[in-house]
Amino acid sequence: MAITLHDVARLAGVSIKTVSNVINDYPHIRPATRTKVESAISELGYQPNLSARSLRSGRSGVISLLIPDLRNAYFAELADAVMRAAQAKGLSVIIEQMPGGKKEELEILRGPRMQLVDGILYSVLALGEEDAHELDSRMPMVLLGDRIFHGPKDHVTMQNTAGAKAATEHLLSLGRRRIAALGSHPGEVVGSAGLRLEGYRQALDEAGVAYDPSLVIPAINWHRKDGAAAMRRFLEQGVPFDGLVAFNDSMALGAMRVMQEAGLRIPDDVSVIGFDDIDETRYSIPSLSTIDPSKDEIAETAVDLLLERIDNPESDAPARDLATEFRVVQRESSAR
Amino acid sequence: MAITLHDVARLAGVSIKTVSNVINDYPHIRPATRTKVESAISELGYQPNLSARSLRSGRSGVISLLIPDLRNAYFAELADAVMRAAQAKGLSVIIEQMPGGKKEELEILRGPRMQLVDGILYSVLALGEEDAHELDSRMPMVLLGDRIFHGPKDHVTMQNTAGAKAATEHLLSLGRRRIAALGSHPGEVVGSAGLRLEGYRQALDEAGVAYDPSLVIPAINWHRKDGAAAMRRFLEQGVPFDGLVAFNDSMALGAMRVMQEAGLRIPDDVSVIGFDDIDETRYSIPSLSTIDPSKDEIAETAVDLLLERIDNPESDAPARDLATEFRVVQRESSAR
DNA sequence: CTTGTCATTTACAACGTTGTAAAGTAAACG
DNA sequence: CGTTTACTTTACAACGTTGTAAATGACAAG
Numbered sequence: 100m101a102i103t104l105h106d107v108a109r110l111a112g113v114s115i116k117t118v119s120n121v122i123n124d125y126p127h128i129r130p131a132t133r134t135k136v137e138s139a140i141s142e143l144g145y146q147p148n149l150s151a152r153s154l155r156s157g158r159s160g161v162i163s164l165l166i167p168d169l170r171n172a173y174f175a176e177l178a179d180a181v182m183r184a185a186q187a188k189g190l191s192v193i194i195e196q197m198p199g200g201k202k203e204e205l206e207i208l209r210g211p212r213m214q215l216v217d218g219i220l221y222s223v224l225a226l227g228e229e230d231a232h233e234l235d236s237r238m239p240m241v242l243l244g245d246r247i248f249h250g251p252k253d254h255v256t257m258q259n260t261a262g263a264k265a266a267t268e269h270l271l272s273l274g275r276r277r278i279a280a281l282g283s284h285p286g287e288v289v290g291s292a293g294l295r296l297e298g299y300r301q302a303l304d305e306a307g308v309a310y311d312p313s314l315v316i317p318a319i320n321w322h323r324k325d326g327a328a329a330m331r332r333f334l335e336q337g338v339p340f341d342g343l344v345a346f347n348d349s350m351a352l353g354a355m356r357v358m359q360e361a362g363l364r365i366p367d368d369v370s371v372i373g374f375d376d377i378d379e380t381r382y383s384i385p386s387l388s389t390i391d392p393s394k395d396e397i398a399e400t401a402v403d404l405l406l407e408r409i410d411n412p413e414s415d416a417p418a419r420d421l422a423t424e425f426r427v428v429q430r431e432s433s434a435r
Numbered sequence: 436m437a438i439t440l441h442d443v444a445r446l447a448g449v450s451i452k453t454v455s456n457v458i459n460d461y462p463h464i465r466p467a468t469r470t471k472v473e474s475a476i477s478e479l480g481y482q483p484n485l486s487a488r489s490l491r492s493g494r495s496g497v498i499s500l501l502i503p504d505l506r507n508a509y510f511a512e513l514a515d516a517v518m519r520a521a522q523a524k525g526l527s528v529i530i531e532q533m534p535g536g537k538k539e540e541l542e543i544l545r546g547p548r549m550q551l552v553d554g555i556l557y558s559v560l561a562l563g564e565e566d567a568h569e570l571d572s573r574m575p576m577v578l579l580g581d582r583i584f585h586g587p588k589d590h591v592t593m594q595n596t597a598g599a600k601a602a603t604e605h606l607l608s609l610g611r612r613r614i615a616a617l618g619s620h621p622g623e624v625v626g627s628a629g630l631r632l633e634g635y636r637q638a639l640d641e642a643g644v645a646y647d648p649s650l651v652i653p654a655i656n657w658h659r660k661d662g663a664a665a666m667r668r669f670l671e672q673g674v675p676f677d678g679l680v681a682f683n684d685s686m687a688l689g690a691m692r693v694m695q696e697a698g699l700r701i702p703d704d705v706s707v708i709g710f711d712d713i714d715e716t717r718y719s720i721p722s723l724s725t726i727d728p729s730k731d732e733i734a735e736t737a738v739d740l741l742l743e744r745i746d747n748p749e750s751d752a753p754a755r756d757l758a759t760e761f762r763v764v765q766r767e768s769s770a771r
Numbered sequence: 772c773t774t775g776t777c778a779t780t781t782a783c784a785a786c787g788t789t790g791t792a793a794a795g796t797a798a799a800c801g
Numbered sequence: 802c803g804t805t806t807a808c809t810t811t812a813c814a815a816c817g818t819t820g821t822a823a824a825t826g827a828c829a830a831g
Binding site: 772774778779780782784785786787788791793794796799800801 | 803
Binding site: 450452464 | 781
């Protein structure tokens with residue numbers, strides 16, 4: 100039904116291989132031939148069949164982005180950034196959501212759909228260091244997020260510990276001394292939660308402020324409602340506090356809402372800072388201070404690394420760990 | 436490199452076609468043969484090559500979702516709903532963003548990537564009724580959004596006019612009489628903006644409230660910042676008002692922020708209602724009343740329609756226009 | 772024991788593309 | 802003018818799968 104190389108070749112009066120050569124920028128083609136072919140292509144509106152190309156060449160021009168959940172603004176914005184970066188390199192992106200835990204993640208990773216793509220950007224949620232060996236070693240892959248380190252794959256992340264430290268220092272610099280941390284995963288060391296908690300502790304240590312476990316508020320999922328629920332529980336305990344470092348913006352927004360319902364004024368009574376710099380933080384009431392992880396940089400770096408792996412499938416260059424820069428963004432929630 | 440039908444066939448001691456038959460649930464296969472083949476498949480960890488399957492059968496199991504912008508919470512949530520619906524039917528989704536206007540939309544629609552997919556869900560932004568003929572007639576496609584009606588393709592949308600009417604009626608029922616409308620596109624009739632404005636007018640008419648053009652606030656893009664900017668301009672004009680129907684939630688949130696900065700109390704001074712029921716509306720301060728367009732229903736309906744078109748490529752059943760139910764969600768921004 | 776029927780399995784071609792290697796052509800050299 | 806050299810184009814096979822049609826097997830009826 101659709102136009103194929105054969106149709107173009109017939110119209111241009113050359114072989115299909117010559118048409119293919121024109122399309123793939125093979126250098127030795129007579130200018131007259133090239134012109135003929137090109138005008139035949141545009142006359143017929145030829146579009147290469149990507150399935151055939153992919154079957155023959157092993158390259159589809161599609162990469163997968165595996166993320167937990169698009170409803171989470173951070174991942175939506177990250178996905179946006181990845182798609183822009185990919186588009187700039189001529190790649191399409193298949194997004195797969197995996198909100199279902201370890202079993203589902205492995206299923207998707209091993210499923211037939213991964214055959215279709217040239218490489219995978221995998222924002223690890225459930226898998227841990229101990230599952231690293233489950234990752235297909237032949238598939239080009241770049242890991243995002245912070246669950247697997249020094250694994251078998253390239254890895255791009257923000258500086259979690261340094262970022263959380265800077266966030267905490269920011270509140271300390273405002274004179275806050277009873278700073279709560281929202282979003283811990285008890286017992287976790289390597290994930291974002293563990294690393295950010297570590298940064299929080301480092302900042303307290305260096306400032307000579309004692310670490311008080313009762314100020315650490317656990318929250319497993321990091322959505323608005325989880326932040327709200329956790330803050331509700333925390334307020335019931337009546338632990339006095341004057342600052343809040345939330346491990347992401349969504350939780351911070353949920354928590355701010357609950358705090359204000361409870362009559363706490365932000366930033367007068369409690370200074371708040373989040374993590375991720377999602378767009379919403381600019382318009383919340385009050386606007387939310389945050390750590391900007393430069394999602395664009397993460398996305399571009401990850402796509403570049405992935406493309407490098409795709410282009411050199413034989414290379415056994417060791418896996419690289421890259422950490423991007425971050426920036427403290429002060430808004431009303433931590434105004435002086 | 437990867438396992439193919441040949442490998443499975445060799446191990447099971449049958450022909451590749453028999454393996455193919457087993458995989459595709461061909462009925463006439465001896466149970467013993469089926470067992471042999473199945474155990475060979477799982478022993479080798481065979482995964483079908485989707486490129487080859489797609490090349491041969493013309494089906495890839497992938498659909499495209501064309502949306503303006505993932506940073507817009509509505510589209511992120513819609514994309515999420517579409518992906519869930521698609522996953523339930525065994526389909527993958529390629530998301531393409533097209534923030535660039537008509538030219539870019541047509542480029543993407545006609546680009547080679549559309550060859551890879553079985554069908555397209557197209558959330559029309561820039562194209563209008565007059566461009567309907569540009570849509571490839573052979574490609575299964577379902578239109579979302581409200582720019583093209585009675586076009587050549589199936590169409591799923593919410594009841595824009597009825598929804599806006601209900602929103603306006605809701606504010607009227609609270610005794611509001613000077614209700615502003617935020618997000619109009621001057622001159623537009625068919626898009627969401629035009630239809631929602633129409634609903635707003637109908638509600639006023641029926642309530643016997645005069646339509647006052649100075650209460651209609653234009654905003655071309657519908658992001659938070661556009662709502663904020665438009666409201667800032669509107670406040671400068673000093674037009675008195677006591678209610679606000681925003682044509683989407685993001686604008687409403689941006690506008691609420693500006694109103695509160697200006698000292699207006701919500702809902703005491705101004706009752707506000709938005710459109711879309713994005714998650715954020717539950718946690719904003721105040722929480723935002725809105726029209727819930729049932730994104731899940733839109734997504735499921737659209738995927739079902741698309742799948743029907745994909746399965747019956749020859750059918751020339753006429754294009755259908757479906758409108759989903761909506762629901763008025765009252766929250767604090769329009770509390771009594 | 773032959774024939775017919777149905778179940779089961781197979782060989783082969785085809786989908787549209789690109790890699791390989793070879794064929795053809797023109798220009799340059801001795 | 803024959804030969805080398807470089808450029809340009811081509812035929813053919815292959816990627817892994819499924820559709821078509823034909824071959825084989827099994828079994829009941831005549």
